[in-house]
Amino acid sequence: MKNNVYTLFYAGVLGTVCSLLLTAAASFTKPYQQANAEAEKNRNILGVLHVPYPAESSSQELVKIYKDNVRQEQKGELKMYRYVPPKDSGNEETVAVGFEGPGLWGPVKGFLALDKDMRTIRGVTFYEQEETPGLGGEIAASWFQEQFVGKSIVDQAGNPGIIISSSEGQAPNKVDAISGATMTCDKVQAMLNEAIKSIVEEKQ
Amino acid sequence: MADNKQMVCMTCEPKGLCGGKGLLTLKEGAWANNPLAIQVLGICSALAVTNRLENSLVMGAALIFVCVGSNLLVSLLRKVTPYRFRMIAEVAIIATFVILFDQFLKAFYWDMSKQLGPYVGLIITNCIVMGRAEAFALQNPPVLSMVDGLANGLGYAVVLAIIGFFRELLGAGEILGREVPGFSSWYTPNQLMILAPGAFFALGIVIGIFNWIKGPEPEEKK
Numbered sequence: 001m002k003n004n005v006y007t008l009f010y011a012g013v014l015g016t017v018c019s020l021l022l023t024a025a026a027s028f029t030k031p032y033q034q035a036n037a038e039a040e041k042n043r044n045i046l047g048v049l050h051v052p053y054p055a056e057s058s059s060q061e062l063v064k065i066y067k068d069n070v071r072q073e074q075k076g077e078l079k080m081y082r083y084v085p086p087k088d089s090g091n092e093e094t095v096a097v098g099f100e101g102p103g104l105w106g107p108v109k110g111f112l113a114l115d116k117d118m119r120t121i122r123g124v125t126f127y128e129q130e131e132t133p134g135l136g137g138e139i140a141a142s143w144f145q146e147q148f149v150g151k152s153i154v155d156q157a158g159n160p161g162i163i164i165s166s167s168e169g170q171a172p173n174k175v176d177a178i179s180g181a182t183m184t185c186d187k188v189q190a191m192l193n194e195a196i197k198s199i200v201e202e203k204q
Numbered sequence: 205m206a207d208n209k210q211m212v213c214m215t216c217e218p219k220g221l222c223g224g225k226g227l228l229t230l231k232e233g234a235w236a237n238n239p240l241a242i243q244v245l246g247i248c249s250a251l252a253v254t255n256r257l258e259n260s261l262v263m264g265a266a267l268i269f270v271c272v273g274s275n276l277l278v279s280l281l282r283k284v285t286p287y288r289f290r291m292i293a294e295v296a297i298i299a300t301f302v303i304l305f306d307q308f309l310k311a312f313y314w315d316m317s318k319q320l321g322p323y324v325g326l327i328i329t330n331c332i333v334m335g336r337a338e339a340f341a342l343q344n345p346p347v348l349s350m351v352d353g354l355a356n357g358l359g360y361a362v363v364l365a366i367i368g369f370f371r372e373l374l375g376a377g378e379i380l381g382r383e384v385p386g387f388s389s390w391y392t393p394n395q396l397m398i399l400a401p402g403a404f405f406a407l408g409i410v411i412g413i414f415n416w417i418k419g420p421e422p423e424e425k426k
Contacts, residue, residue: 007286014281014293018300025307032311040314059314133255134399 035059042066044127048113049083049094078202081111094122097199101191104183106130108139112195114153121162124148124192136184147175153196160200164189226351233355239332240363240407241414246332250364251403253323257380260368262316263323264361266305268354270327271336273301275353278341294337295328302327332356363414367406371397 039059046053046066053065073080078097085091093116100109110126124145131137138144152172154160163174164185177185239245246267253259277297278285285293306324309317317324327333336356341349373379375397377388396402 003286007289010284010286010289011292014296018296021300022303022307025304029307029311033307036310036314040318134395 032059035063039063041127042070044111044125045070045081045096048096048111048123048125049081050091050113050122051083051085052089052091075202078198092116092122097195099191099195100128101187101194103129103131103187104136104181105132108184108188108191112192114199118199119152119154121148121151121153131184132181135178136181138178138181139184139188144175144178151175153199160196161193162189162196164192226348229348229351230355230358233336233352234359234362236418238359238363238414239335239356240360241411242418244411245335246330246360247407249323249326249330250360250367250407251400253320254364254367254371254403254406255375255398256319257365257368257372258316259319260364261361262309262313263320264357264364266302266309266324266327267330267332267360268357269305270298270301270330271333271353271357271360272350273353274298274333274337275341275349276346278337279344279346279349282342290342291334291338294334298333298337299328332360363410366410367403371402371406375402 036059039062042062042065046062046069049070051065051069053062057065069083069085071082071084073082081096081098083091083094083096085093094113095116095118096111096113098109098111100107102108107128108126108131109128110124112124113122114120115122126140126145129137129140131139148162151162151174153162155171155173161173163171164177165174166177166179233239237243240247240250249263253263274294274297278294281293281297302325305327306317309320309324336353340352344352369379373384373387374394377391377393378384383389394402397406
């Protein structure tokens with residue numbers, strides 16, 4: 001009996017000490033972690049909008065650059081991030097829209113950036129994805145994302161939609177798929193087209 | 205024979221067979237009884253995070269930190285811990301250190317934390333850490349236990365670094381994300397080395413070479 005009481009007492013003390021330690025650590029690092037998460041999102045938006053920023057920027061600097069350059073707008077259901085560059089910078093006005101959907105293994109989230117005409121793609125980025133490394137995970141690679149630059153979100157007849165396919169032939173709204181990652185490509189195509197649909201609807 | 209010696213070390217240390225001999229403990233953990241190459245423990249993380257040298261180094265550092273910390277605490281508490289409660293206590297202590305490291309990474313090395321993903325948290329289940337707490341720290345004084353934690357952490361980290369080095373070199377043609385002069389220009393990266401099979405090949409080869417160098421006989425000099 002005495003033994004049980006001691007064990008319970010020991011468990012209580014050890015548990016309390018451990019949880020106090022962890023609470024202290026968590027509350028100490030919380031502001032840094034939040035800044036990191038915020039900066040991560042900002043970095044992606046800045047990147048896809050082609051806002052120039054120094055590569056070595058700290059989290060705080062990124063948040064500031066983001067605030068100075070990017071305006072958030074709400075058009076109906078659509079949340080847009082607009083970059084209006086200073087007149088002498090030579091950069092073009094760009095609008096980004098977030099998109100998300102299920103990937104093969106987990107949620108995929110990203111941003112689609114468009115020119116001022118809301119038709120031509122300026123860039124695509126994925127800031128959250130858990131696709132198979134080396135296969136579906138290649139959607140995060142620059143060679144895949146760079147394909148989108150300059151493509152149109154409507155086909156020659158004006159119907160909205162982008163095609164990610166490994167079939168032959170060129171089209172203004174088609175990019176090459178990743179070999180061995182058909183599932184991921186199909187799902188990414190679906191979520192992009194959903195975003196594109198709402199962009200086109202919102203513009204009309 | 206090496207194993208026999210190790211067993212003796214662990215169980216009858218209080219009688220003074222090799223008590224207090226830090227150097228021997230260090231050698232046992234890091235070389236003669238290397239947790240990865242000889243005992244083949246903790247290979248889950250060794251396979252998962254070694255696609256880049258940088259990841260491997262951080263993971264190795266994490267394991268050293270956790271192993272040293274948990275061994276020290278378990279050893280300090282070894283005389284007051286109720287015997288039947290010891291495993292729960294060990295897990296609680298290990299988990300505390302792992303979460304501390306994870307929080308630290310998330311706050312100050314965000315990119316690294318993103319790349320390692322769940323594998324830092326999974327150190328809690330790494331058999332090396334609990335194995336050392338249970339097999340060594342429970343029977344040995346604090347300082348020697350820290351040496352043992354350091355030795356095993358180092359043993360793990362070095363093997364991880366070797367695997368990470370070759371997987372990144374052959375799989376991406378780079379080292380620490382930088383091009384290697386005279387190599388990256390002509391080498392075509394072999395994607396297989398980045399994927400899971402490459403990890404198995406690399407680990408198998410490293411374990412093989414390790415055992416080949418060590419030989420069937422234990423080192424008798426010390």
